[in-house]
Ligand SMILES: Nc1ncnc2c1ncn2[C@@H]1O[C@H](COP(=O)(O)OP(=O)(O)OP(=O)(O)O)[C@@H](O)[C@H]1O
């Protein structure tokens with residue numbers, strides 16, 4: 001496992017006009033379950049389909065239609081819970097959350113207020129190499145997504161698209177353990193990463209696949225510690241909830257703005273009204289959407305159309321036994337097996353596809369070359385792909401090809417400089433690296449006779465430089481550079497250096 005030091009929360013402190021304030025943040029993350037069918041119907045969840053083409057009668061709220069639970073969605077929620085080291089509740093139940101909105105044809109959302117499927121867990125967020133924070137998860141429940149109102153097609157009309165109605169969401173509720181905007185973004189990033197590894201949510205924030213409701217309050221220094229001791233929310237300030245954030249950058253901006261807004265009110269002698277707010281990225285401010293009093297009147301009650309959900313421990317155990325390696329485990333293994341730095345291992349495991357690619361490269365080289373392979377994947381390959389705006393899946397260089405390049409460097413067959421040329425050839429033209437080296441005469445010159453001849457020539461042609469070098473041995477580097485140039489970068493630099501210093505008598 002990763003060797004982490006857990007730090008007490010370092011809250012973001014904001015200096016108000018009169019006093020200092022600390023931030024307290026709790027997140028409700030809505031993660032769309034990766035699944036082909038909806039939570040209670042067989043309709044497809046495909047993104048971007050023709051409006052209203054993926055709607056079962058039950059999704060449209062037709063009278064007499066009954067919901068039928070999708071076992072695959074339940075398995076995904078359990079998998080997510082296990083990935084967050086959470087308790088799994090073998091018995092959970094569905095409740096109706098009633099409200100009226102044009103994109104909600106049933107007039108209620110089926111959710112799990114009283115008995116969620118997943119209980120307490122945790123997310124470990126690394127804020128600096130080896131320094132981590134633990135954010136507690138309160139619960140994860142399954143619920144239906146709503147449809148989408150469309151207001152921008154016609155100035156006089158609104159339309160509704162029910163494709164998203166009834167798609168399964170996991171609402172992942174954190175404790176108010178997050179103490180600053182960067183930490184909030186890091187937390188969402190870590191959750192996203194874990195779920196992508198688990199295959200339970202695609203985490204595509206642009207598509208609305210992962211959205212966060214951000215709860216923000218402020219308190220005076222010392223009050224948060226009192227809350228931690230007693231778990232009494234009375235020590236914390238009143239929260240406001242900023243709905244539906246789907247960008248890490250906006251999450252941070254919204255928190256910052258919201259905290260300052262609350263501080264200004266409090267320092268003015270006012271009090272915070274608990275309410276739901278929306279963030280306007282163009283104006284960089286939050287504004288009130290509805291007060292929480294109205295919003296809370298959901299008249300929750302157990303859904304009479306659905307029996308309590310009972311699952312078996314053996315089924316949960318089976319899912320647990322088949323969990324994939326998670327980001328922290330993979331990172332720790334990369335560091336231990338290949339001697340990678342925390343940073344390199346972090347970059348390579350940030351996205352599962354990158355980690356898979358790297359491991360495939362390493363399969364073609366010896367373990368001792370893991371670090372070299374990491375450098376090539378991170379610096380050369382990622383850099384090159386970025387230039388062409390390509391994802392790793394579209395890489396023109398396969399792991400086998402890159403592994404071969406790395407092995408050629410490691411064996412001393414080619415120099416680092418030539419390796420870059422070789423990489424570019426493989427990237428643009430394809431082909432087998434070893435063959436290319438052979439055919440195009442790119443092999444490194446390790447033959448000392450040939451290097452000596454080149455050194456002699458440079459020394460003979462530059463008597464003045466030779467004199468200077470004798471006074472200042474650092475100038476040997478100049479001779480090495482000249483020899484490298486003369487041999488088209490193919491001479492082995494270490495051998496050149498040795499011969500140059502020998503011949504100059506340094
Ligand atoms: N004082 C506080 N400051 C900041 N966050 C808080 C505070 N108190 C509670 N929270 C956070 O607010 C969130 C409350 O979410 P929860 O789903 O339990 O209820 P809700 O927001 O009332 O309901 P809904 O799901 O209808 O929005 C949690 O993430 C919790 O950590």
Ligand SMILES: [Mg+2]
Nearest residue numbers: 028171173213
């Ligand atoms: Mg909630």
Ligand SMILES: [Mg+2]
Nearest residue numbers: 028213215241
């Ligand atoms: Mg909420």
